[in-house]
Amino acid sequence: MIDEAVAKFAEGILGEVEEALSKDEPFSQEIFTQLILERLEDAGHLEGTFALFQQGRIKNAMYRIDGYTFDEERSRLELFTTIYREDLPPARIPAAEVTKAFERALRFVNACVEGLAAQLEPSNSDASDLARLIEAQARTLGSVRIILLTNGIVDKSAGSTDWRDRKVEFDTYDIIRLQRILGAGETRADIAVDLEALTGSPVPCLHAPSQAGEYDAYLSVLPGEVLSRIYDRYGVRLLELNVRAFLGLQGRKSVNAELRRTIADRPSMFLAYNNGIVATVDDLEIVNDSAGRPSIRSLRGLQIVNGGQTTASLHRARRKESLNLGNVAVPIKIIKVGGADLGEMVASISRAANRQNTVQLADFSAGDPFHQQIEEIANNTWLDDGKGRWFYERARGSYMAAEQKAAYRKSDQQSFRAQTPKQRRLSKLDVARYLTAWDGLPYRVCLGGQKNFQHFMQRMKDSAPPPPDTTWFKRLVAKAIFYRAVEKKIRAMKFPAYGAQITAYVVSGLAQKTGGRVDFERLWSSQAASPELERLVEAWAPQIDSLLRQSAGQKNPSEWFKKEECWLDIVTRLPALSDPLPPELSYAAAGDGDEAATPLLRPHSVADYERIEQCMQVNAATWLQVAELGQKAGAVHWKVAAICRTLASYAAGGWDKKPSARQAKPALDAFQACVRAGVVENAAAPEAIS
DSSP states (O other), X not given: OOOHHHHHHHHHHHHHHHHHHTTTOSOHHHHXXXXXXXXXXXXXXXXXXXXXXXXXXXXXXXEEEEEEEEETTTTEEEEEEEEXXXXXXXXBOOHHHHHHHHHHHHHHHHHHHTTHHHHSOTTOHHHHHHHHHHHHHTTTOSEEEEEEEESSBOSOOEEEEEETTEEEEEEEEOHHHHIIIIISOOSSTTOEEEHHHHHSSOEEEEEEEOTTSSEXXXXXXXXXXXXXXXXXXXXXXXXXXXXXXXXXXXXXXXXXXXXXXXXXXXXXXXXXXXXXXXXXXXXXXXXXXXXXXXXXEEEESOEEEEOHHHHHHXXXXXXXXXXXXXXXXXXXXXXXXXXXXXXXXHHXXXXXXXXXXXXXXXXXXXXXXXXXXXXXXHHHOBXXXXXXXXXXXXXXXXXXXXXXXXXXXXXXXXXXXXXXXXXXXXXXXXXXXXXXXXXXXXXXXXXXXHHHHHHHHHHHHHHOOOOOOHHHHHXXXXXXXXXXHHHHHHHHTTOSSOHHHHHHHHHHHHHHHTTTOOOHHHHHHHSSOOHHHHHHHHXXXXXXXXXXXXXXXXXXXHHHTTSHHHHHHHGGXXXXXXXXXXXXXXXXXXXXXXXXXXXXXXXXXXXXXXXXXXXXXXXXXXXXXXXXXXXXTTSSOHHXXXXXXXXXXXXXXXXXXXXXXXXXXHHHHHHHHHHHHTSSOGGGOOOOOX
16 A cells, blocks of 8 residues: 555645646646656756657657756766656556666667767757767766656666666656655665675675764775765765765865876875765664674665765766776775764764864855754745745755644644745755856856755855845845746746756846846735746747857757856847836836845836946946046046946956946946046947937
8 A cells, every 4th residue: 555645745746747737838747757857956866957858760669758967077878758647546657668668768879879860850959969969978978877757656666788888777766766755855865885786795894883872983995996886876965964065176176186196196095195985874784704804785875974075086087087996995984873963963073074174154054054044034034915934945855844744733734835835935956046047157057956056055155145134035035936937937938958047047147137136025025927027038038048059059058058158158149128128127226236225216227227237348447447537537526436436346246236227327427428538448438328
């Protein structure tokens, strides 16, 4: 008999799919695929996924996929195939149907290698892009995995087959596994590492139990090849509890360079030079040899608490640089937490293990004060009607935990669902996505939920912003409503692929064009975007899609969209705004940065936004020249010079703060006056807008 929690979770998924169908979304199978891919990515099981339905025939045999992801770093291709049913309770999927789904997906890979791209319709550019990618990467692919997504029940969830001199792995996310990961909020429970299978025998260890029984420690040495293969299989999910979450990817090149040098030149010295890694496990299997000495046969719930850089660097050396890890040995300390609190233990281990490189508070995620403050503000900030609020899911699964807690009394459950429905739930990854796109970094959003979150936290640490307050939180919610409205409209437009990327670039483009100035108060009060804003998105989305494709050219689009160069190319060619503007843009008030709104004499117009955009084309040094030299020459009034100095400070800060309409017009007039007076070179001057 199916578990009650699984049945309830399945019913919820089915309801979400049906709800989306009623709103002119694609077919139910496509909605299910997109929904599950997004949530598995948020949970850290997948990265950089694309929903892409493609089927056809090769020699009377059917091929089909429902999505894919390609990890360039790990040289790993993952294809998704979906079996969706409307049965409640969930039914078992026959083994023959599961096998057929895997075979059809593998047939697609074969077809791509054999030149499928040339046979596809020219209009089907998304499938052509993928087919060309597979054809180009076929010889160098490190691994191929085919993953079945289903809301049914599958008995055999994994397997493999031989394909072109390599193994193709089969994996399944059925409704039971999905509920365990997405419903119960567990993400590490099914990380199972069979060391005996990987190394040929159990790995010898030294057991060191704690005196108070709070934990058991095991000291051992892992072959570098084995650690690399474990990372190859599970990726960033191994680093869920790592405080740095491999933030050092960009910021600590010298450390990574030293690791690489040791691997390449003196691999046998790696054990002597490297501090090794610290890991926690939920459980492990210990066996004794004939002399009674302990060895580790397997690990369950493995998490690398310290040593993410070491792990990822070893993997990169093997996969990307083809370095031999045969002589590399890595010291490892494994902690099985007993009576102690896992979260508290991990935080303590992390702080102690990272003392040589000071760990800032912002390196932590769920336990970071920033996220705790948002949670507290969300719990105490009610909508204008006083009947609802937003739920901030600081720790994954906390929404469901709160819902289940309320379910003990029916009246409490109804109250919870009325006050905080699922559509008003915000996760940490949501916050990072919305704010990153709004700040003009769409290429970071395209990295995927986990990687974007890591960059977001690094930015928070570097910029040290003031702590969030109620005003900040309301603007966050307004940006969430804005982003979700764009996302919903683009999804309804049924782009064949790259909908998530188009969404990020449309949001960043509109933020750029408006100087980040929309009517946040209106969005918060109405809790919805206007039909006029949806029509603007409908006009912009195809143009942004075209710009993205032009910018990619012959490059792999999904990888190109993750590059800053892509945004720098597109930002200079964004679509124009036109009157009448949506009410969110034509409102008659505008604030500076996080300051309170100040009234305008008239609503915003397209000309106002064009002036703001033109001001941002001038660098800090030039604005200072306008202020200092212009005032000295009598061409600029002292009050306007003060505005120009303010714009110089905005420019020096990378335009994190942007000009207001009331600042932009006199500043541009001053600029032109300085050009006419000969104190500023005309080459830098934008054309004035009357």
